[in-house]
Every structure is written in structure tokens, then in C-alpha cells.
Amino acid sequence: MAEWEIRKLRILRTLREKGTVTATAEALRMTPSAVSQQLTNLSAQLGVELLQAHGRRVRLTDAARLVLRHAEAVFEQLERADAELTAYLRGEAGEVRVGAFSTAVPALVVPAVRALRATHPGVSVRVREAEAGEAYDLLACGEVDLALSLAAHAPGAADPAFTRVPLLADPLDVALPPDHPLAAAAGLRLADLAAEAWIFGGSGPWSDITRAACEAAGFSPHQGHSAAGWTAILAMVEAGMGVALVPRTAAVRRDGVVMRELSTDRPRRHVVAAVRRGARDAPAVARMLDALRTTADRLSEQNT
Template identity: 85%
Template sequence: MADWDIRKLQILRTLRERGTVTATAEALRMTPSAVSQQLTNLSRQLGVPLLQAQGRRVRLTDAARLVLRHAEAVFEQLERADAELAAYVHGEAGEVRVGAFATAVPALVVPAVTALRVSHPGVSVRVREAEAQEAYELLAAGEVDLALSLAAQAPTAADPRFTRVPLLADPLDVALPRDHPLAGADRLRLADLAAEQWIFGGSGPWSDITRAACEAAGFRPHQGHAAAGWTAILAMVEAGMGVALVPRMAAVRREGVVMRELAADRPVRHVVAAVRTGAAEAPAVARVLTTLRTTADTALASPGR
């Protein structure tokens, strides 16, 4: 196979465009002798004559024109590669794999993906739903590039493997049956619901969050029913079976449920993103993190009554 040299092919291409060795040398900031030497070397590498003397000038041979005809496709592909590489360097292209807990997917990740499709269509996001422990295992193993979880479930900030990035404080609102006596009360406090039947999971992080929030308000919640999924919890609230704390990110409107923002002692859960240490500087990852922060800033409107 012939020894193709891109730099020398560019010199030959410029000679075709400029017409003389002197003009080619000026365009490429070379000396005429250097241009002639490079083209002589290219002719030797390809095994065909590329230039033919014509008085004081030179002209391209048919072989040189054949070479350039094929080289144009190479130049075109290299231009595309340069453009894509520049986009990658500036965070305009690349794939980012995201592992996220269930409620973060519709509330944060999907809006971020939608925004990126408009602002940076070259950045693709591949989403994998995963609870916190699994997400961090995937992150450590290199199977995802970014993990979203609750701060309470994330590795500590001292863990050298990861860099944590705060995203938002997700308020916990109270879900009440629409006909509940306190559904329209002014400045509802968590302590006002101390005597209620509470609905939350029998174990796990959400059980811990609910118990801790109520205890911080001065009472221990009586668990009337246990459920882990928000659809089941809100269905039971709608049926008048009890009340529940619901993160605003997870709230889904139901006709028979009123979501009330707490006026005092309002608990929150902190949502964080994490990347492997050093990876936050990767352009596409940084672009996704920036978009997630923007999405988080606008994600939480006040709950509807």
C-alpha cells in the first residue's frame, strides 16, 4: 500500500489551488524549496510522478489529480472529525451515563435530557434507574458516569473515590385527604398532625426520613399503614386512610388529595449528584451537571391545593 501523508497531500492540494510553488509557499508559510522537497518526497512515497515542469512553472500530472480526487474524501472526513472533536472538547458532544433513583428520573433527569436535546443535541444521556447503593457501585465500577441519590444515602464527602455536587433541597409536603379538617388550614405545622394515622414504608430510608421529621417536630408518628410506592401511598391518602409526608419531586396530582406546604418545621431531603473524582472536568459530564443544576432550580414549584 502506498504511504499516504496528509501534510504532503495538503501541500499538493494548495499547489493545485494557488498555481505556483512560490504562491503555495506563501500560503503555507514555507519556503519554496521546502514545498518542492515535500512534494518530491510525496511522489517517491506514492511511486508516481506528481509534477511536470512547464517552462518556469510546474503543472500537476494526471496521477496527481487522481490522488487529489481520492484525497478530497479524506480531507472532508478529517474536517468532520475536527468539528466533532471541537464539540467534544467544549462539551457539545459525547455520551454521559446516568444512574438515578426513581423519583429523580422524571423530576430531574428527564427534563435535563429534554433541555439538552435543544441546547446541545450532540450530548446524549443514557439513563439507568438505580437505588443509591447500586448507583454508587455502578459509578465506582465505571458503568455509569454520574449518580443521583439522596445525601443521606450517599457516601460521605470524605470518600476519595467520588466528588459530590449538591443539586437541591427537596421539601417534604403533607398529603391530606381533600375532606380533611386541616386541608384548608392556614400555616399548617407538622405538629398539628401528631394524632393522625401515618402512611410510610415499614423500613428503609423513607421510613427513617418520616420518623426523623416527625420526631423533630415533637412527636412519634403512629404508622397506620405501610407502603413503599408513592402511587400506593397517595391512593390510601385519597381513600382517607391516613396522611403522609411526600417529597415534592415525587408528588403526583390526585383528585382526592391535597398537598400542603408546611409553614414551620418543614423537613427537606437533600439531593446530590456524584461523579468519580476528577471526572467533573470532562466536558460532556460538566455539561450534564450544569443542566441538572438548572433543572433543579426550576423543578420545585409550590404544591397545589
């Protein structure tokens, strides 16, 4: 196979446009002898004559025109590559793989993707739902570029492998059945529900968050039922089987459930994003982080 060199092909194309070696040299800021030498080398590499003497000028051979016909497709593709690379460097193109826990996907990730699609359609986002702790395993092994989780399950701020970005302090409300004696009570406190049967997972982040919130209010919650999914938890609350703490971003309206904001205590779960150390400056990742922060800020304003 012949050896093709882009620089020499550009010289040949410029010669076709300018008509003389001297004009070609001036356009490319080369000497005429350097232009001639490069074209002689290209001819030898391709094994064909590229130029014919025509008086005091040179003329392209049929072989040269054939070479340039194919070279134009190469130049076009290189222009596209250059444009895409420029867009990538500006954060206008690229792919970001996001790992996020279940309730963060509809509340934070999807709105952020929509916003990013409107402003930077060249940036694509691939989402992978994962448990809070698993998201960081995926980040550590390079399967995602950005992980969303709860602060309690995120790497420590001093971890040299990751950079943490705080996103949202998500308020926790109490889910009660409508006929509960405290469903309409003024100034509801978490401690008022100390004797209730609580519904939360047997283990994992939500179990930890519920227990920590109740203990901070002065009591240890009695776990009446164990469930991890919000559909199951709220269905049991609706049936009068117990009460539950529910993140405001995860709450789904149900006619048979009353969501009450706490007047004191006001527990929150803290949502953070993390990237591998140094990756925060990658343009596409930075764009996604910006979109997530904007979405989180909007949610915070709605929750105040």
C-alpha cells in the same frame, strides 16, 4: 497498502492550487527545496509519479489528480472531525450518562434535558433510573457520568472519589384523606399526626427520611402499611388507610388526597448530584450540571 500522510497530501493540494513550487512554499511557509523533497517522498511512498516537468513549472500527473480526488474526501472528514472536536471542547457536543432515582427523573432530569436540547442540541443525554444508593455504584464503576440521589445516600463530601453538587432542598408535605379531621386544620404540625398510621417503605431511603422527620418532631411513627411507590402510597391514603409524607416534587394530584404544607418542622429531603473527581470540568458534564442547577433553582422558587 500505500502509506498516506496528510501533511504531504496537503502540500500536493496546495501545489495544484498555486501552480508552482515557489508559490506553494510561500503559502505553506516552507522552503521550495522542502516542498520538492516532501512531494518526492510522497511519490515514493505511493509508488507513482505525481509531477511532470513542464518548462520552468511542474504539472500534476493523472495519478496525482486521482490521489487528490480521494484525498478531498479525507480532508472533508477531517474538517468535520475538527469541528466536532471544537464543539466538544466548548461543551456544545458530547454524551452524558445520568443515573437518577425515580422521582428525580421527571422533576429534575427531564426538564434539564429539554433545556439543554434547546441551547446545546449537540449534547446528548442518556438516562438510567436507579435506586438512590445504586446510582453511586454505577458512577463508581464508570457506567454513568453523573448521579442524582439523596444526600443521606450520597458519598460524603470528603470522599476523594467524587465531587458532590447540592441541587435541591425538596419540601415534604403530608398526604391526608379529604375527610380526615386535620385535613383543613390551620397550622398543621407533624406532631399533630403522631397517633396516625403511617405509610412508607419497609426499608431504604424513604423509610429513613420518614422516620427521621417524625423523630425530629418528637415521635416515632407507627408504620400501618409498607409501600415504596407513590401510586400505591397515595391510593392507600385516599382509601383512609393512613397518612404519608410526600416530597413536593413527587406529588401527583389525586382528587381523593389532600396535600398539606406543614406550618412548623417543615422537613425536607436534600437532592444532590455527584460526578467522579475531576470530571466536573468535562464540558458536556458541566453543561448538564448547569441545566440541573437551573431546573432545581426554578423548583426552589416555586416551593417558597
